Amino acid sequence: MTLDPLALALLVPVVAAPLLVLTPGYRASAWLNVAASALTFAAAASLFVIERPLPGDYLHIDDLNIVFIVLNTFVGLTAAVFSATYIGHELETGRVTTASLRFYHAMYQIMMFGMNLALMSNNIGLMWVAVELATLSTVLMVGLYRTNEALEAAWKYFILGSVGIALALFGTILIYMSAQPILGEGLPSMVWTNLIGSAALLDPHMLNVAFVFLLVGYGTKVGLAPFHAWLPDAHAEGPTPISAVLSGLLLNVALYAVLRFKMLMAANAAAVAPGPLMIGLGLLSLIFAAAMLYRRRDIKRLFAYSSIEHMGIIVFAFGMGGPLANFAGLLHMVMHSLTKSAIFFAIGSVTQIKGTQRLADIRGLTHSHPALGWALVIAVLSIAGMPPSGVFMSEFLVVTTSFSRSPILALILVFGLLLAFGALLLRLTGVAFGTPTGEDQEMHGSLVPLWLHIALIVLIGLHMPGPMVAWFQSVAALLG
Amino acid sequence: MHDLSFDIAHMLAGSLVLVSFMMIYQARLYALLNAFAMQAFLLATAVAWQAYIRDAPHLYASAAIALVFKAIIVPWALHRMVQRLGIHREIETVVGVVPTMLAGMGLVALSILLMLQLTETADSALAREDLAFSLSVILLGILMMVTRRNAVSQVVGFMSLENGLILAATGAQGMPFVVEISVAFSVLVAMIVIGVFLFRIRERFDSVDTEAIEQFRGEKQA
Numbered sequence: 001m002t003l004d005p006l007a008l009a010l011l012v013p014v015v016a017a018p019l020l021v022l023t024p025g026y027r028a029s030a031w032l033n034v035a036a037s038a039l040t041f042a043a044a045a046s047l048f049v050i051e052r053p054l055p056g057d058y059l060h061i062d063d064l065n066i067v068f069i070v071l072n073t074f075v076g077l078t079a080a081v082f083s084a085t086y087i088g089h090e091l092e093t094g095r096v097t098t099a100s101l102r103f104y105h106a107m108y109q110i111m112m113f114g115m116n117l118a119l120m121s122n123n124i125g126l127m128w129v130a131v132e133l134a135t136l137s138t139v140l141m142v143g144l145y146r147t148n149e150a151l152e153a154a155w156k157y158f159i160l161g162s163v164g165i166a167l168a169l170f171g172t173i174l175i176y177m178s179a180q181p182i183l184g185e186g187l188p189s190m191v192w193t194n195l196i197g198s199a200a201l202l203d204p205h206m207l208n209v210a211f212v213f214l215l216v217g218y219g220t221k222v223g224l225a226p227f228h229a230w231l232p233d234a235h236a237e238g239p240t241p242i243s244a245v246l247s248g249l250l251l252n253v254a255l256y257a258v259l260r261f262k263m264l265m266a267a268n269a270a271a272v273a274p275g276p277l278m279i280g281l282g283l284l285s286l287i288f289a290a291a292m293l294y295r296r297r298d299i300k301r302l303f304a305y306s307s308i309e310h311m312g313i314i315v316f317a318f319g320m321g322g323p324l325a326n327f328a329g330l331l332h333m334v335m336h337s338l339t340k341s342a343i344f345f346a347i348g349s350v351t352q353i354k355g356t357q358r359l360a361d362i363r364g365l366t367h368s369h370p371a372l373g374w375a376l377v378i379a380v381l382s383i384a385g386m387p388p389s390g391v392f393m394s395e396f397l398v399v400t401t402s403f404s405r406s407p408i409l410a411l412i413l414v415f416g417l418l419l420a421f422g423a424l425l426l427r428l429t430g431v432a433f434g435t436p437t438g439e440d441q442e443m444h445g446s447l448v449p450l451w452l453h454i455a456l457i458v459l460i461g462l463h464m465p466g467p468m469v470a471w472f473q474s475v476a477a478l479l480g
Numbered sequence: 481m482h483d484l485s486f487d488i489a490h491m492l493a494g495s496l497v498l499v500s501f502m503m504i505y506q507a508r509l510y511a512l513l514n515a516f517a518m519q520a521f522l523l524a525t526a527v528a529w530q531a532y533i534r535d536a537p538h539l540y541a542s543a544a545i546a547l548v549f550k551a552i553i554v555p556w557a558l559h560r561m562v563q564r565l566g567i568h569r570e571i572e573t574v575v576g577v578v579p580t581m582l583a584g585m586g587l588v589a590l591s592i593l594l595m596l597q598l599t600e601t602a603d604s605a606l607a608r609e610d611l612a613f614s615l616s617v618i619l620l621g622i623l624m625m626v627t628r629r630n631a632v633s634q635v636v637g638f639m640s641l642e643n644g645l646i647l648a649a650t651g652a653q654g655m656p657f658v659v660e661i662s663v664a665f666s667v668l669v670a671m672i673v674i675g676v677f678l679f680r681i682r683e684r685f686d687s688v689d690t691e692a693i694e695q696f697r698g699e700k701q702a
Contacts, residue, residue, distance in 0.1 A: 166641050177652045185654025205598050
């Protein structure tokens, strides 16, 4: 029997983590980390071609989560490549020790394992455990530098994340209790495919309350306002490859959990519609984060707030529902992952060159470092929603669908988008143009992952491949 | 239905809420830790009682974990930590005792109203009331985390919240053991994480007050 790629995508990180702890020398472990991530990505990508395994009690693969898994492992791989070229310099400047680097690489794989498991799980209990695992491993990585600020950020992230995750568990228990009279005691009542199959029979009142807990709980991890307080700090104080993974992947995993339960709610006619709640939280996050963008003085915090903004847009789109809005939400999620992680790759190099994260000290990058500077310009313009990026396409879709369905909401949405656009453009001109100032150290971080992401973003923006469109359409229909 | 075994389960779950209230107004860290140990002990008893009346032996494991880990090891470790840090004098509460107690009562009333209405159709009265009590404990735990600034008492608040979760999980009939183990396990992991943090924080700062390290990138002055 050939090795099941599903199992492989989970096994590789698990095996790699202890190996990475034992590997002496950060260069070897950094590239081992890359190799493990590449293998995981290959296994995940093969899910497209091989026949899908039948859903079990614990794991399953369907049209929805395969998109998330492949995206997850892909960005995991590029971030690992970037990290391998980036982290050596952190060691030279004494921000980390060799011992903490071993730990860092092991945690990287454990986080990948947690995220992949959460995405593949067919069991709401297992999904909860996996999200918690991914959270804890990122908490440890955020605190890696051990500066006062890093510890504060990690502590805040840990406390808020734990409360969120505790509320999500309460919601999970409520879902189980609503399913238990119908599906019977024990494991069957926690299996996702069973739940969705008999969603119409579940007690609607119980589902309503459960969904509120799940939305607030997992929503904290998505970074939705007003539960977002951990996000900017965690992004700003952790190592930059981790900021890329946090924004690009971990937020998506939490979002995926919310989507699963949203599907459950949608399948039960008597339950309250989940849409308005999500629309409200989404718009609040968008407006709040867009306004906050203007006051940022730190480059990593700036883009962390931009992540909150985009999560708001995505949650809004899924809250609107319907094939077109769901399609836009999915596309926006994929584009945001690729673009935001590209931006963080660029910022990693920028902060190493300039030796600071202060926006005021970073000037004229396109003059001093054209390849890096222009990549940053393209990536930031993309995330701000300029054509020809994929973000423009998805934002355009969200705006047009909401105009046709509810013009007032659309106006608020457009206002938020423009607000954020202005802030990002304002900051970008300072960073990218003008006379270069400040330090000018050697650049270590590789530009390959950055340009690879940009190529993908522009390609998808210019012409989305036919199979991808068809695929997203089928998933959008699935989401209801 | 309303026999002695039900009354005992009811009493144990209710006393968990009571101890939550005690924890809210404890001004000293040692007293707070003792109250937490008591709550964990009550939780262990409540879970063991459920295991007995429902004839569900796997719940004994959850009870044992709660007893050994949460009622003995963790309070002891935190006790030592507080001693070493020399912060046993008092806790700074952000809000006064009276408003906190009032808020606590409001939360309990809210959770009971919500849960009893919600589970009107549920088959067993025990599950309903357990759920109401456990939501109360969870909300009181969050309240405590919000009203305290000291890292140790925030940790205690979080663990008391977890007590409520375990109570809810045992109240749900036949909830797979997978989840219970994982809850216990995650508490363990969480403790390790917290321990690591606290030790590092102690190395770095004179105080474990989380407000003392809230200086971020020059953005905090507003």
